[in-house]
Amino acid sequence: MESIWSSEVKFKEREKLDQNLECDIVIIGAGITGLLTAYMLNKSGRNVVVIDAKSIASGNTKNTTAKITSQHKLIYDTLFKEFGEEGARQYAKANELAIKRYKEIIDEEKIECDFEYKDSYVYSLESAENIEKEYNAAKKLGIDAELAESVNLPFEIKSALKFKNQAQFNPLKFLKPISEKLTIYENTRAIDIKENKVIVEGGEIKASHIIVATHYPFLNVPGYYFMRMHQERSYVIALENAQEVDGMYKSGDKKGYSFRNYKNLLLFGGSAQRTGENESGGAYEELRKAAKELYPNSIEKYHWSAQDCMTLDDIPYIGRYSSSLPNVYVATGFKKWGMTSSMVSAMIISDIILEKENDFSEIFSPRRFDMSASMKTAAKDLVITAKNFIAQRIDIPEEHTGNIEKGHGGIIEYKGQKAGVYKNNDGRIFAISTKCPHLGCELHWNADELTWDCPCHGSRFDYEGNWVEGPATKGDNNI
Template identity: 75%
Template sequence: MESVWSSEVNFRKRETLNKNIECDVLVIGAGMAGLLTAYMLSKRGREVVVIDARSTAGGVTKNTTAKITSQHDLIYDSIIKEFGEEGAIQYARANELAIRRYKEIIDSEKIDCDFEYKDAYLYTLDNIESLEDEYNAAQRSGIDAELVDEVSIIPVGAKKALKFKNQAQFNPLKFLSPISEKLTIYENTVALDITEDNTVVTKNDMKIKANKIVVAAHYPFLNTPGYYFMRMHQERAYVLALENAEDVNGMYKCIDKTGYSFRNYKNLLIFGGAVRRTGENEEGGAYEELRKAAKELYPNSTEKYHWSTQDCMTLDNIPYIGHYSSKTPNIYVETGFKKWGMTTSMVAAMIISDMILENENDFSEIFSPGRFDMSSSMKNAANDLIITAKNFIAQRIDIPEETLESIQNGHGGIVEYKGQKTGVYKDNDGKVFTVSTKCAHLGCELKWNADDLTWDCPCHGSRYNYEGIWIESPTNKCLHEV
């Protein structure tokens, strides 16, 4: 399973940090957000080091659908209701500027990354009122938008669409490859802790002393201060790349709960959807859902690639970009990008680089991790707390009825094995892989993900492969290390 982007780009391998070092700015995370932040700071003469637990652009960045838009689902109407019109204007200004900033970098660095301007559409089959409310909010926020009655994805049967003009799409790895070449990056270097004197301690006991530290590791790995594990959950979305499908001439996303997203890349249609909360895909079927829909919409299409991605969802659907906490003036965070990581990565890089360089920024307030709105945030926080409590308790008291013999080849599940609750996966040849079902992050009960063959935490989104090796934060430990 690999994305179309990964199939086209290979990054130069970097060494693992094997000595203690000092630097001006340390960026933790070599994805789009971290690399853009490092790029902007280094262009302004700051000494920057980037570390990544695995490889450059090897996480969520390689699995994006790669849209660069200020259209982020039904966002502007909710921001106006919760934070006022000025908050929505800030959000719009930041994301519109992000589109232009990508183009400026591409032109100045002469990067060939298949960048194209395209209109972006939100469409609906029956929720026209919400679309009209978002249109009015977008207009008040300064967005060049219009409602249209006809869209090119005719097989879907959209009733109405909201069009944002002059948005963009690209190949993110082609963009990042030349950017990363100019940066100091250490791969396979896992950050475990940050001490009070701004020193990052790595898994192999190396130490990095920095004046400023940027945590751009998708999901923050430090539980305190900040308490981001209480302010976000994670979701997975699934994607197919189809050959012999339609040229939709734009980027499309459905606002309905079971809708799909569309965009083209070269001769392929990128077809996404089948969203699941991380840890809630025990039976699988996400890819099959997409494949069934693809055959109905595009019966002559052929699947060339399929992949899945993971998104951090904040309580109010606005990213957390700014100081990690009020107690850590020299530590910054970039997280909670929802499903709009490409645009928001640029927004984060602009905000954090301005903060470190002590430049003024007129749109950072709406993204501040210190904000809190009682109306929607409390409702979403309560729902996340219920799910966390249920799975935390389940790990301690639920006794599985299934045994090893009940797991078929090619499947996984929680069983009683040798007197203990155990996660079991049997490969297609019947080889058995066993793991602890206790998440190494905060101890919630893991759930089997039948589509990705992984163990996923429904509380905070940590993920492990079927051998117990961690693959998604907030955990930074394997199951056998607990």
């Protein structure tokens, strides 16, 4: 399984950090958020080091649909109600500015990344009412928007809202020349943050400022981000011999599909569910069935999936990690809008560090939720308990796995404990504890991707128990 972006772009490999370092700023995470922030701070003359547990853009950055848009489904009407006009205006300004900033960097660095201006649409098959409310909110904020009764999609709609002058690109083509100018260490996993130091496997990095750009924050305390986010997975197939839709489309209904073209392909997405809720599989098959109905002559060329952090109010957490960690910063909770949110994060965090004025950071502040003392106590207890829940490989005799078919995974009872078992097509058994090493939640099987996923906070492990993505920081092979 490989995204179209990964098939077209390969990054230069970087060394693993095996010594102590000192720098102005260390950024944990070499995805688009970390690299954009590093780029801005590096241009200001700061000494910046980026580290990643795997490799450059190896996480969700490579699995995006790469739409650069301030149209985030139906959000502005809600923002008016919950945060007032000023909050909604900050959100709109930040995301509109993000689109312009991408174009400025592309022009300044002369980057060839298939950047195109495209109109963005949110459509509904069910009702025009919510679309009209969103249109009214967008117009109040000065967004260049208009209503549409028909769109270039293979079905009739009730209504659609068009945002003009949005954009799309190939994110890895964009990041490759930017990354080449940065100091980056790969296969360098951050284990902990202590005062002004990042502890890594094999050393430590001392810095005046520390930025956590790991998609989901790996520090549980302080911050308590695990109490105010969950993760969802969504799926994409790239189709040949499908339609030129002339824009970027997202359904405003509870269930629906997304569309956008790249070269001769149509990127067709949907089948979203909370991480850990795909035990039976079928997410890709649902998309394939719909694609054949909508585009009978289409041919699938690629398929991939992405994971998104969902905050309590649908707004990212961008800014200082916690009041008790004034030199540590976080960018997370991008929902399904990682391209503009990553640029907004880079602008906000670099402005804070460089002590520049910023008139849209308040709406994104992680401190807009205040953890009570009782919640802090509960979180502390969870962290202590989690230390006893590290997943370990288990040797299970074959006679106890008879109900698991070849090529499938599932949970069995063995010696009074639950174990996650995967049986490959040759009949070989792979078994791990079902307790997530993050905070002890029970892992669920993901049949589409042959992984064990945590429904609580979104950590993922392969069928051998190896770490795939956080907030957990390790799997079986690290114990």
